[in-house]
Amino acid sequence: MAKSQQTFSKSEKEKKRLKKREEKQKKKAERKANSKGGKFEDMIAYVDEYGNLTDTPPDPSKKIEVDIESIEISIPKKEHIEEEEEADKEGKVSFFDSSKGFGFIIDSTSQEKYFVHVSGLIDEIQENDKVTFELEKGMKGMNAVRVKKI
Numbered sequence: 001m002a003k004s005q006q007t008f009s010k011s012e013k014e015k016k017r018l019k020k021r022e023e024k025q026k027k028k029a030e031r032k033a034n035s036k037g038g039k040f041e042d043m044i045a046y047v048d049e050y051g052n053l054t055d056t057p058p059d060p061s062k063k064i065e066v067d068i069e070s071i072e073i074s075i076p077k078k079e080h081i082e083e084e085e086e087a088d089k090e091g092k093v094s095f096f097d098s099s100k101g102f103g104f105i106i107d108s109t110s111q112e113k114y115f116v117h118v119s120g121l122i123d124e125i126q127e128n129d130k131v132t133f134e135l136e137k138g139m140k141g142m143n144a145v146r147v148k149k150i
Helices: 008-034
Strands: 089-097 102-107 113-117 130-137 142-149
Touching: 089 113, 113 130
Parallel strands: 113 142
Antiparallel strands: 089 102, 089 130, 102 113, 130 142
8 A cells, every 4th residue: 555645744834834824814804804994094195394204294384485497307408618628728748658558647727637548649748748638528537638749
């Protein structure tokens, strides 16, 4: 005669699963019996002056009127483009490695350092040369391009 395929652990797991299902059904029935009917007023949430959700309505004395035109949904337009960046700037080459093909130029007016690549050169440059250059937006900031020796 063959043994039963049902082991003790399988039957125990099945009993636990059925017990859990029964408890879940009881809790569900209890919730239905104790519910108030799910009125819409009970489901409303309010936002307080700090942006937090609450179940109490906000205080009308703390209400602030906001002008619709002052709300900006998109990126604000640039009102003026700086002419300074359009013109040629003057500076001094602080570092340039010709074997690697890059270096840095210090602007003589603002003392800011700008990256320069060999592809942006018009004349060959070396360290401590006075140069004129234009700026272009690069991946990591402003880059000096169209660099000429003075």
